[in-house]
Amino acid sequence: MVHVKSEEEIELMRAPCAIVRDCLSFVGERIRPGMTTGEVDKLVYDFIKASGAEPSCLGYGGFPASACVSVNEVVVHGIPDDRVLEEGDIVSVDLCAYKNGFHGDGARTFAVGEISPEKQKLIRVTEECFFKALEGLRAGTPLFDIGYRVQTHAESNGFSVIRSYTGHGIGREMHEDPSVYNFGRRGTGMRLKAGTVICIEPMIAMGDWRVNVLDDGWTAVMADKKPAAHYENTVVIREDGTEILTL
Numbered sequence: 001m002v003h004v005k006s007e008e009e010i011e012l013m014r015a016p017c018a019i020v021r022d023c024l025s026f027v028g029e030r031i032r033p034g035m036t037t038g039e040v041d042k043l044v045y046d047f048i049k050a051s052g053a054e055p056s057c058l059g060y061g062g063f064p065a066s067a068c069v070s071v072n073e074v075v076v077h078g079i080p081d082d083r084v085l086e087e088g089d090i091v092s093v094d095l096c097a098y099k100n101g102f103h104g105d106g107a108r109t110f111a112v113g114e115i116s117p118e119k120q121k122l123i124r125v126t127e128e129c130f131f132k133a134l135e136g137l138r139a140g141t142p143l144f145d146i147g148y149r150v151q152t153h154a155e156s157n158g159f160s161v162i163r164s165y166t167g168h169g170i171g172r173e174m175h176e177d178p179s180v181y182n183f184g185r186r187g188t189g190m191r192l193k194a195g196t197v198i199c200i201e202p203m204i205a206m207g208d209w210r211v212n213v214l215d216d217g218w219t220a221v222m223a224d225k226k227p228a229a230h231y232e233n234t235v236v237i238r239e240d241g242t243e244i245l246t247l
């Protein structure tokens with residue numbers, strides 16, 4: 001069931017969403033070769049705590065950290081550890097903050113030092129997929145128009161869309177209905193109502209879309225070991241458009 005939010009509830013969501021936004025830029029400014037993914041997670045934990053919020057990911061379904069930190073061919077749910085970031089890597093950081101009884105959720109893919117032109121294009125197109133999804137999005141839009149726009153943009157750039165993970169509704173729970181697919185047929189699915197809050201999160205692969213999950217039960221790795229990128233914001237559906245809470 002989709003929980004449509006009141007204006008009061010949306011007001012309460014602004015704080016956790018602003019913390020996610022600020023934490024992602026804080027981390028992005030500090031990522032450099034030589035840092036470990038565990039150090040990235042520590043930055044996230046300390047930032048969220050210092051902001052008076054809780055890191056929603058920590059302990060969620062047993063996840064052992066405050067951020068998912070996913071390097072190169074790891075598309076999502078990378079577990080932070082002693083892995084050292086190297087020049088030329090790309091690293092996706094996905095984090096959630098809980099405050100005022102609500103969650104905010106966002107993700108970015110960052111370059112570690114100088115990266116290849118193909119990786120630059122992958123990051124750029126993944127971000128563009130998010131903004132393409134917003135084009136024309138407003139109350140009454142069929143849910144799968146989002147996926148259609150993401151998929152069309154990704155595939156027309158020679159990339160592919162991850163099928164096994166989706167965006168989601170968000171509010172008092174980190175994951176609420178509806179699931180927000182990054183592929184699909186235009187004009188299908190429920191018509192989104194004003195006040196619905198969703199996370200739109202394209203996960204885009206340079207190669208094939210198939211993913212394997214490691215034995216740790218979390219780490220999602222591209223089967224062909226080619227890089228993948230992730231870009232996510234928490235978005236309110238409005239009568240006349242959208243409002244992005246984590247940007």
Ligand code: MF3
Pocket residue numbers: 056057058060061063067068077094095096105106199201232
């Ligand atoms: N932020 C993620 C999302 O977009 C959730 C990460 S799963 C967790 O849905 F276990 F790390 F919390």
Ligand code: CO
Pocket residue numbers: 105106167168199201232
């Ligand atoms: Co999310």
